[in-house]
Amino acid sequence: MTTPATPVPRFDTFYRHDELTRLLFDYADAHPGLVSVASIGKSYEGRDIWVATVTNTATGPDTDKPAFWADGNIHAAELTASTAVLYYLHQLVTGFGSDDQVTHLLDTRVVYLCPRLNPDGAELALGDKPRHIRSSTRRYPYDEDHVEGLTVEDIDGDGRVLFMRIPDPHGGYKKCDRDARLMVPRRPGEFGGEYYRLMPEGSLTNYDGLTIQVNKDPEGLDLNRNFPAFWRQEFEQAGAGDYPTSEPEVKAMVDFVLAHPNIGAAISYHTHSGVILRPMGTQSDDDMIPEDLWSIKRFSALGTELTGYPAVSIWHDFKYHPKETIGGTQDWLYEHLGALFWVVELWGPNKAAGITDYKWIDWYRDHPVEDDLKLLKWSDEQCRGDAHPDWRPFMHPQLGAVEIGGWDKMNYWRNPPPQLREREVARFPAWMNQIALSLPKLELLRTEVRALGPDTWRIRFAVGNAGWLPAAVTKRALARKVVRGVIFEIHLPTHHPEVALIGGKPRVEGPHLEGHAPKASLQAFLPNREVTGDRAVVEWVVRAPKGTRLALTAQAERAGVVRTEVRLD
Missing domain, CATH: 2.60.40.10 (Immunoglobulins)
Incomplete structure (x- = not known):
């Protein structure tokens, strides 16, 4: 009987769940002594959460070996995270027997790979009429429809969710005087110009002709706030769920890790910012065990050397708000279990545009217009203008005449354009190999x-x-x-x-x-x-x-x- 050939996936493509399933089992069929695939649980909507176990079974079962874990796509629209895990799987399989490092790794250790922890949210993001929610499709904290306000969605049917702009003397934005396509904030005390009100593309319910409130997604969970360590209730941390591991996707991962105490190190792939995040998320470096901090910094520096991504502390350098602490995350692997752990935020569009001097979260609050012009130039020259589509008239069913355009955050911010996806994820296998071989x-x-x-x-x-x-x-x-x-x-x-x-x-x-x-x-x-x-x-x-x-x-x-x-x- 002929063994099937190794699959040749496309890394410029985001796979739907059924396609992803077939691809994983094609690897297992082509390399039965190297790859096995099993479901570790079901998602909220009943989809399998697949984990590929990669090791040379001729040198012993996976449970007898030290283990490295990598997962991706816990957040719905962060689809490049899934690509990063699939790419690593392909590198391991094709390198075994020809690459000394990969061969020794799979002879002596095991790699557990979960390309998509959140299949329901990813499926929604990949739908014909995409929606970009944070995580799971379960309605939370309330199971009811909005009775008023703006629901973010693709209103003009072009498969993208952009921005809408309406002329308004009280608007907070204006056209950039160096490129009229670009909307920039109105300066403090400025008056007498042409101003616009900007809002996400979407539809309105019970519009009173004056007030618009952008509704939260009814699916308000954040699966990466549902882990056991430092979990907090909704009033302290949005999307945390009813209790730690209340969500089946998170419980599946936690149960698997606890059933595999051989896991000594892990990476979770997210998007975007182009940065490696190291523990802890809930305590400063001064509160960490020094020996652990030294070790984590050593591997983080190796990550920077091998990937080109800077490595920073979650606590010190990557807070959404200076007064907020991010708990209940996959950092649980270090905080509760003492396994080495990192989050990788793949892809930095600002870096791709030549913006090098920026501070992760702070940049999104405020930055010079020169940065926006660099990004617009990048869109024109590298993305055929698709990262920032031109504004075009649209007759909105509730608002009347508007224009739709601006930044395509889903396809060029949360994820790189197709032609750049493989280049971005190809940075990481060497680092993962090095961590796993150090176990x-x-x-x-x-x-x-x-x-x-x-x-x-x-x-x-x-x-x-x-x-x-x-x-x-x-x-x-x-x-x-x-x-x-x-x-x-x-x-x-x-x-x-x-x-x-x-x-x-x-x-x-x-x-x-x-x-x-x-x-x-x-x-x-x-x-x-x-x-x-x-x-x-x-x-x-x-x-x-x-x-x-x-x-x-x-x-x-x-x-x-x-x-x-x-x-x-």
């Missing part, structure tokens, strides 16, 4: 059997951590007591009274193993006295006939499992 890896050092008498034996079993990171990965994991030291076990045959353990315990908890990462430079004031902190050994004394075979195992949640056997002779 702790338990390996057999030696076994020894020594006869103490005709039927009495001393058995020594030694293992070591071959990874750069310690077996616990972080100090926070130790503080949260979510990992144990190395667990050694000797497996005695049942119903064999001539075999007995006479020294030691059948299960022994050993130390937490260090990795081979240096604790300090060679010029440090004090030397590193823990020279072999990456090794552990256990001894047993057994009474058994000569020639008896005994199975031994050693395991650490995040460093994997060692299985071996000794013969007593």
